[in-house]
Amino acid sequence: xxxxxxxxxxxxxxxxxxxxxxxxxxxxxxxxxxxxxxxxxxxxxxxxxxxxxxxxxxxxxxxxxxxxxxxxxxxxxxxxxxxxxxxxxxxxxxxxxxxxxxxxxxxxxxxxxxxxxxxxxxxxxxxxxxxxxxxxxxxxxxxxxxxxxxxxxxxxxxxxxxxxxxxxxxxxxxxxxxxxxxxxxxxxxxxxxxxxxxxxxxx
Numbered sequence: 001x002x003x004x005x006x007x008x009x010x011x012x013x014x015x016x017x018x019x020x021x022x023x024x025x026x027x028x029x030x031x032x033x034x035x036x037x038x039x040x041x042x043x044x045x046x047x048x049x050x051x052x053x054x055x056x057x058x059x060x061x062x063x064x065x066x067x068x069x070x071x072x073x074x075x076x077x078x079x080x081x082x083x084x085x086x087x088x089x090x091x092x093x094x095x096x097x098x099x100x101x102x103x104x105x106x107x108x109x110x111x112x113x114x115x116x117x118x119x120x121x122x123x124x125x126x127x128x129x130x131x132x133x134x135x136x137x138x139x140x141x142x143x144x145x146x147x148x149x150x151x152x153x154x155x156x157x158x159x160x161x162x163x164x165x166x167x168x169x170x171x172x173x174x175x176x177x178x179x180x181x182x183x184x185x186x187x188x189x190x191x192x193x194x195x196x197x198x199x200x201x202x203x
Contacts, residue, residue, distance in 0.1 A: 045088065049196045050074060055099055055188040056180040065113070068189075069179035071125075076172040076199070083201040087141070087166040087174070090119060090159065092195035094144055094178065097154035099188040107150045113183035117157065117193050118143040119176055122169045141166055148189065167202060 058068025076085045094117030098107055124139020131138055141164060146157045168174065174197070180189040 045198060045200050047196060047198045049194075050176075051192060051194040052176050052178070053190070053192040054178065055190050056178070057183065057188040058180070061182055063182065065182040065184040067179070067181045067183070069116075069177065072176045074174045074176060076168070079172050080201055083203055084170070085168040085172050086200045086202040087168065087197060088164050088200060089162045089198035090142055090164065090195055091161070092193065093156055093158040094146070094191065094193050095154070095156045096146065096148055096180070096189055096191045098148050098150075098185050099190045100153070104187070107153065107185050107187060109150055111185040112147055112149045113185055113189050114145065114147050114181045115155070115189065115191060116143075116145050116179040116181070117177065117191070119174055119193075119195070121166065122171050122173050122175065125175050139166070142195075148185075150185070 052070075052072045054070050056068035056070070058066045061067045079085055094115070096113075096115045098113070100107060118140060119142035120137070121139035124137055127137070141161055142159050144157045144159055146155045148155055176193050176195070178191040178193055180191065183189060
């Protein structure tokens with residue numbers, strides 16, 4: 001079961017893509033190419049915005065229903081030599097709905113699907129840091145859970161974490177994750193995770 005999902009001078013940058021016919025969505029790992037190498041400052045605070053979207057269905061769960069997940073790496077580039085990326089704020093939401101198009105069969109009564117959304121560092125995702133407790137994961141500043149049902153087929157779960165001090169690993173990458181689990185709707189679950197990231201550079 002995929003519940004083991006854990007395992008400013010301000011320069012705002014819009015990260016554009018072509019996925020799902022929407023100009024603001026990313027389906028693949030991307031590079032945050034901001035600020036430019038010539039404008040990089042080690043004393044400024046920066047802000048970038050991103051959105052990832054996917055339809056999830058997957059394979060049978062060992063308990064019941066279906067599970068699926070996807071992970072998108074977001075990599076910061078133009079990091080000054082000798083510096084690391086320090087995440088100071090993560091603000092956004094995870095949205096999900098049962099994908100039903102005109103003409104599709106009705107969603108079965110009492111059917112449900114769980115959803116998860118999260119953001120992790122590389123070491124947090126790989127479990128390469130010693131965890132301070134059992135059944136927990138370091139480097140995971142965002143981890144939210146919700147559900148969709150036949151009677152409530154859509155949901156939005158916001159998150160707003162400020163005053164963070166999360167220094168990224170040497171790969172300067174954050175990993176965005178979404179998952180659906182125990183899906184008994186017989187239909188894909190459309191999921192999106194959107195986030196505004198504020199960061200600085202630190203030695």
